[in-house]
Amino acid sequence: MLVARCSLWERNDPGGAQVLDGLVGHYAAANADVGKELLEYASDRHRAKGHERVIGPMDKSTWHRYRLLTDRGTEPTFFLEPDNPDEWPSHFTEAGFRPLATYTSSLNADLSQVDPRSDGRRAEFERNGITMRKFDMARFQDELTAIHELSLVAFAGNFLYSPIRLEEFLTSYAPIRAHLIPELVLLIEHDKRLVGFIFAIPDRLEPARGAPMRTVIVKSMAVHPEYGGSGLGGVLMDEVQRAARSLGFERAIHALMQETNLSRRISSHYGTTIRRYTLYEKVL
Numbered sequence: 001m002l003v004a005r006c007s008l009w010e011r012n013d014p015g016g017a018q019v020l021d022g023l024v025g026h027y028a029a030a031n032a033d034v035g036k037e038l039l040e041y042a043s044d045r046h047r048a049k050g051h052e053r054v055i056g057p058m059d060k061s062t063w064h065r066y067r068l069l070t071d072r073g074t075e076p077t078f079f080l081e082p083d084n085p086d087e088w089p090s091h092f093t094e095a096g097f098r099p100l101a102t103y104t105s106s107l108n109a110d111l112s113q114v115d116p117r118s119d120g121r122r123a124e125f126e127r128n129g130i131t132m133r134k135f136d137m138a139r140f141q142d143e144l145t146a147i148h149e150l151s152l153v154a155f156a157g158n159f160l161y162s163p164i165r166l167e168e169f170l171t172s173y174a175p176i177r178a179h180l181i182p183e184l185v186l187l188i189e190h191d192k193r194l195v196g197f198i199f200a201i202p203d204r205l206e207p208a209r210g211a212p213m214r215t216v217i218v219k220s221m222a223v224h225p226e227y228g229g230s231g232l233g234g235v236l237m238d239e240v241q242r243a244a245r246s247l248g249f250e251r252a253i254h255a256l257m258q259e260t261n262l263s264r265r266i267s268s269h270y271g272t273t274i275r276r277y278t279l280y281e282k283v284l
Contacts, residue, residue: 004029004038008045009060012162022046024056025066027088035091043095047284054282055100055160056092063164063172067103067256068092071276075107078217078253079204080176082277089278097280101159101258106271108252111245113270118238121231125188130195130232132239135185143187144173146194147222154222159258179204183243184216188223188232195224198236200244203253214250216240241270 009023024042029035039056046054058066065082070089077083122132135143148169155161179201188196203215218240223232241252254271 003031004034006038006042006057007059008042009058010049010051011055011160012061020050020052022049022051022054023058023060024054025059025064027057027091029088029091032087032091032094035088036095039092039095039097043282043284052284054097054284056097056280058160058279061162061164062158062160063162063169067277067279069275070278073274073276075253075274076209077205078105078215078255079179079201080217080219081105081255081275089280092280095282097282099278100281101279103256103258103277103279104273105256105275105277106254107274108241108254108271109250111241111250111252114242115234115238117231118235121235122239125230125232125235128190130188130190132186132188132235134182134243135180135187137180137182140177141170144170146187147197147199150194150197150224151220151222154224157225176201181247183247184240186236186240186243188236190227195227196232196236197222198240200240200252202249214248216244216249216252218252218254219256237270 005026005028006024007026009025010019011021011023013019022045024039029038043054057068058064067082068084068089069082072086125131145166148164148166151169152163181202184200184202186198187194198218198221200216200218202213203217204213206213206215218237221233221236223230223236244252252271253274256277
């Protein structure tokens, strides 16, 4: 009978520097004793390969599932949210791991809130040839290819970043194609080049629980570094929430944001924290 499992990876440094971090992914354990034993064994394996630190849980990279839910709050689980038994964080701490980074999800329970600066900023962008449009489902792969290209640039400075191949990126989005609403995926272009996007999706778990579908999940947002500080991120957040309200949604969850990220600062103007997650490290 299987009582615990994990996978071992090396972190792929995008700058070509020597890899010193090992990763523990796909973690599961039936109880604390076997979990601690497995994590200690995984740490020994990484130490033997010359790694100086183990990070987990992380399934290969931050493009895949990582982090543990460490403060559940009172809101039910939302669509595409990672979940885990409440005792798993203690498995890591008892095996010598400590928190490395924290993340939150926030809830905007009132989509009538708007950013009073948004209309003026959008008008200024349009005067400068910067336009916004919705996702074109008829060009699904082409649209995702442009989003992938921008993501590689926009997220390059993110914590523990590593690149992802286009084929792998497209594969990861294929299962949710049927759930997309074009008005909730907004693209900003300048001179026919994608320079910003925001990706939101309905919370499909609400009807599965027998509740009305009234919540959208803001899954990701990016702005090209050349346009950093211009206000594009704030306009994207405001516009996608306005679009959600016009479609009949009442709430928005800003999902899985690292506490130091720009998206977290933008989100703080609208929502309150409903969930916390933690990524762990163990120095070898």
